[in-house]
Amino acid sequence: MNTVLLVEDEKEIRRFVRLALQGEGCQVSEAETMTQGLQEAANLKPQLIILDLGLPDGNGVDFVQRLRSWSQVPVLVVSARSTEYDKILVLDAGADDYLTKPFSVGELLARVRALLRRSRADNELNTPVVKFGTIEVDLARRLVSKAQQSVHLTAMEFKLLSVLLTNAGRVLTHRHLLREVWGGAHSEHNHYLRIYVAHLRQKLEDDPTQPVYFQTEIGVGYRFQPQMGQVGFSQDMSA
Amino acid sequence: MNTVLLVEDEKEIRRFVRLALQGEGCQVSEAETMTQGLQEAANLKPQLIILDLGLPDGNGVDFVQRLRSWSQVPVLVVSARSTEYDKILVLDAGADDYLTKPFSVGELLARVRALLRRSRADNELNTPVVKFGTIEVDLARRLVSKAQQSVHLTAMEFKLLSVLLTNAGRVLTHRHLLREVWGGAHSEHNHYLRIYVAHLRQKLEDDPTQPVYFQTEIGVGYRFQPQMGQVGFSQDMSA
DNA sequence: ACAGTATTTACACCATTTTTACATTCCACC
DNA sequence: GGTGGAATGTAAAAATGGTGTAAATACTGT
Numbered sequence: 001m002n003t004v005l006l007v008e009d010e011k012e013i014r015r016f017v018r019l020a021l022q023g024e025g026c027q028v029s030e031a032e033t034m035t036q037g038l039q040e041a042a043n044l045k046p047q048l049i050i051l052d053l054g055l056p057d058g059n060g061v062d063f064v065q066r067l068r069s070w071s072q073v074p075v076l077v078v079s080a081r082s083t084e085y086d087k088i089l090v091l092d093a094g095a096d097d098y099l100t101k102p103f104s105v106g107e108l109l110a111r112v113r114a115l116l117r118r119s120r121a122d123n124e125l126n127t128p129v130v131k132f133g134t135i136e137v138d139l140a141r142r143l144v145s146k147a148q149q150s151v152h153l154t155a156m157e158f159k160l161l162s163v164l165l166t167n168a169g170r171v172l173t174h175r176h177l178l179r180e181v182w183g184g185a186h187s188e189h190n191h192y193l194r195i196y197v198a199h200l201r202q203k204l205e206d207d208p209t210q211p212v213y214f215q216t217e218i219g220v221g222y223r224f225q226p227q228m229g230q231v232g233f234s235q236d237m238s239a
Numbered sequence: 240m241n242t243v244l245l246v247e248d249e250k251e252i253r254r255f256v257r258l259a260l261q262g263e264g265c266q267v268s269e270a271e272t273m274t275q276g277l278q279e280a281a282n283l284k285p286q287l288i289i290l291d292l293g294l295p296d297g298n299g300v301d302f303v304q305r306l307r308s309w310s311q312v313p314v315l316v317v318s319a320r321s322t323e324y325d326k327i328l329v330l331d332a333g334a335d336d337y338l339t340k341p342f343s344v345g346e347l348l349a350r351v352r353a354l355l356r357r358s359r360a361d362n363e364l365n366t367p368v369v370k371f372g373t374i375e376v377d378l379a380r381r382l383v384s385k386a387q388q389s390v391h392l393t394a395m396e397f398k399l400l401s402v403l404l405t406n407a408g409r410v411l412t413h414r415h416l417l418r419e420v421w422g423g424a425h426s427e428h429n430h431y432l433r434i435y436v437a438h439l440r441q442k443l444e445d446d447p448t449q450p451v452y453f454q455t456e457i458g459v460g461y462r463f464q465p466q467m468g469q470v471g472f473s474q475d476m477s478a
Numbered sequence: 479a480c481a482g483t484a485t486t487t488a489c490a491c492c493a494t495t496t497t498t499a500c501a502t503t504c505c506a507c508c
Numbered sequence: 509g510g511t512g513g514a515a516t517g518t519a520a521a522a523a524t525g526g527t528g529t530a531a532a533t534a535c536t537g538t
Contacts, residue, residue, distance in 0.1 A: 074357075084343045091349040096357065097336060098350075104323045110330040111337075118313075118335060118357070154483060171381045192485080194527060201528095209528095217381060218493065218526065219394040393494060431496080433516060448517095457504065457515065 002116055003027045005046040007037035007063075008078075009055050017050065020105045024112065034058045041067060042140035048115055053079035053090065061093045068094040070139040070162060074115040078103065130165050132213060132226050135204055137165060144204075151203050156181060160196050164214070164224035173221040197222055241355055242266045244285040246276035246302075247317075248294050256289065259344045260351065273297045280306060287354055292318035292329065300332045307333035313354040317342065369404050371452060371465045374443055376404060383443075390442050395420060399435050403453070403463035412460040436461055 004026045008014050018028045029044050031037040034055050041049060049067070053060040064075055075095045079086065082100040091098060097111050130137045134147040139162055144151045153161065163180045164172065172180075178187045186192065197216075201208040215223050243265045247253050257267045268283055270276035273294050280288060288306070292299040303314055314334045318325065321339040330337055336350050366379035373386040378401055383390045392400065402419045403411065411419075417426045425431065436455075440447040454462050 084345045088345050088349040091353045094356075096353055106323045106327050110327040114330045114335055117333075156484070169380055169382075189485090190526085191487095195485090195529090198528065216527075217394075220381070223381075395495075428496090429515090434496090434518090437517065455516075 001025065001027050002048065003029065003044055003046040004112070005029050005031065005037065005040055005044060005049045007031045007034065007040075007049065007055070008052040009033070010052075013052070016105075017108070020109055021112070024109055026112075034060075034063045037063065038066060041071065041073065045140065046073060047119060048112060049073055049075045050112075051075055051077050051095070053077060053081060053086065060090050060095075064090060064093040064095050070166075074119045076111060076115060078108075130168075133206065135213075137161065139165065146204060153200075153203065156196055157199050157203075160193075161200055164200075164222065168224050168226050171217045171221050171223040175221075177221060193222065240264065240266050241287065242268065242283055242285040243351070244268050244270065244276065244279055244283060244288045246270045246273065246279075246288065246294070247291040248272070249291075252291070255344075256347070259348055263348055263351065265351075273299075273302045276302065277305060280310060280312065284310075285312060286358055287351060288312055288314045289351075290314055290316050290334070292316060292320060292325065299329050299334075303329060303332040303334050313358050315350060315354060317347075369407075372445065374452075376400065378404065385443060392442065393438075395435055396438050396442075399432075400439055403439075403461065407463050407465045410456045410460055410462040414460075416460060432461065 002025070004021050006014055006017055006021075006028055008017070008030070009032050014030050018030065021028045026048075029040055029046065031040045032055075034057050037049070037051070040046075051060055051063060060077060060079075064077075067073070067075070074097075076097045076099065077090050077095045078099050078101060080101045087098045096115055099108060099111060130139065136145050137143070142153075142158055144153055144158070144161070159181045160177065163177060174190050174193055175187050177193055178189065181196075182189070182192060197214055198208075201211050201214050205211050205213060212227050213225060215225050217223060241264070243260050245253060245256055245260075245267055247256070247269070248271050253269055257269065260267045265287075268279055268285065270279045271294075273296055276288070276290070279285075290299055290302060299316060299318070303316075306312070306314065313336075315336045315338065316329050316334045317338050317340060319340045326337045335354055338347060338350060366377055369376045369378065375384050376382070381397060383392055383397070383400070398420045399416065402416060413429050413432055414426050416432055417428065420435075421428070421431060436453055437447075440450050440453050444450050444452060451466055452464055454464050456462060
């Protein structure tokens with residue numbers, strides 16, 4: 001069964017939309033604020049998020065950007081604001097569809113079905129728990145453990161790990177990594193990468209002097225290599 | 240570069256949309272009828288299809304259903320008809336988005352970007368792999384293996400291999416190879432080529448003294464000869 | 479002020495690239 | 509069919525620059 005997270009502050013609309021979605025056979029969870037919405041997204045791992053832009057705390061663009069740093073779950077934005085600028089901004093931030101209030105139930109459900117249909121194809125990607133060797137990483141909850149022992153990563157370390165993991169198997173150039181983790185301004189400081197990759201190796205590799213997961217491509221960049229094809233983006237939804 | 244197929248009968252609108260898409264860096268192909276559109280979709284394998292519902296021959300629902308029988312390419316429907324029923328029908332048939340005319344260019348492009356972004360994520364998983372003999376080369380991931388054993392190539396070695404492979408069967412002059420790999424400044428140092436071709440042979444040929452794949456054209460240059468016609472650019476057909 | 483973190487600095491080390499030297503093959507010409 | 513010179517192949521050194529490690533310093537929020 002599909003789980004849909006509804007981030008919406010108006011009680012009436014929540015009820016209205018929830019009933020419609022339940023009629024589709026979806027399980028519906030609700031959040032009233034964006035911060036709460038992000039938490040729920042991490043906990044529930046829904047197959048779809050419906051987001052109202054008109055929430056009191058924070059804007060939708062920010063919500064989508066932060067969500068996208070660890071999840072590819074489809075986002076359908078619903079808003080009373082219908083200016084072109086609003087739409088473009090949030091779509092480019094990573095949202096998948098935009099529906100202007102007032103909307104018809106039928107169209108909402110059709111768009112929900114379209115998004116769910118497509119996300120089913122690649123939903124192995126969406127699940128944010130990555131396992132390799134004895135290590136488990138929950139990108140959504142920012143939790144890392146090695147051999148059942150929880151491992152503490154700093155903010156930068158985690159961000160770097162997250163970028164490497166979401167591009168598993170591919171070489172990421174120094175430039176690209178620096179832009180993603182530190183921001184465009186520091187795209188020349190290759191030193192940072194050596195230090196933080198060293199940290200990750202120290203904390204996660206079985207033998208930090210013989211790295212297996214975090215490989216160096218000299219003169220190019222670094223790659224995360226899921227060993228033995230054992231990257232299981234496994235997830236149990238306990239229905 | 241992304242290819243977009245535009246199925247639309249009105250010349251004005253075609254021109255209008257084509258210019259906008261080209262501004263995004265897309266390559267645009269056009270079809271005036273649905274039957275023509277299906278043919279083009281099969282031939283070009285575009286990354287996105289924009290479909291006008293108001294075409295003279297046949298309806299859009301039919302178009303999408305037939306397309307979906309063999310392709311998962313995203314479809315953005317554009318239509319003057321805006322009844323809820325129209326939208327639901329074509330979305331449920333397999334379309335991914337629905338935009339009502341008249342629409343703003345900005346919103347159209349934002350929705351196009353959203354669809355392309357998601358379809359790219361799907362395709363990134365299976366990158367083209369070149370196979371010859373017991374060797375496999377994944378150019379996108381910079382991975383090379385021989386008989387299931389991963390082979391390490393240096394930056395220059397890989398660059399050279401990449402140029403040779405993408406021109407399989409063709410003779411590449413010393414000059415050309417040097418310009419591609421080392422840059423224009425070193426186009427006279429033929430020694431480099433001998434050394435690095437030797438490296439590739441050492442690492443990839445079954446018998447480096449009797450090269451089969453990396454052949455010398457004396458006085459001219461080198462060629463990569465995919466033996467047994469077995470160059471398989473295996474690639475996903477989702478487009 | 480303190481602890482945790484990010485950034486800077488310093489240095490030893492190693493892989494790759496480039497240089498250098500010499501053996502081998504090819505091919506035209508005798 | 510040899511022979512010599514040019515082109516090519518091999519094998520090592522030398523030079524370059526990237527990389528890993530450790531530690532000191534600056535920063536940040538509490």
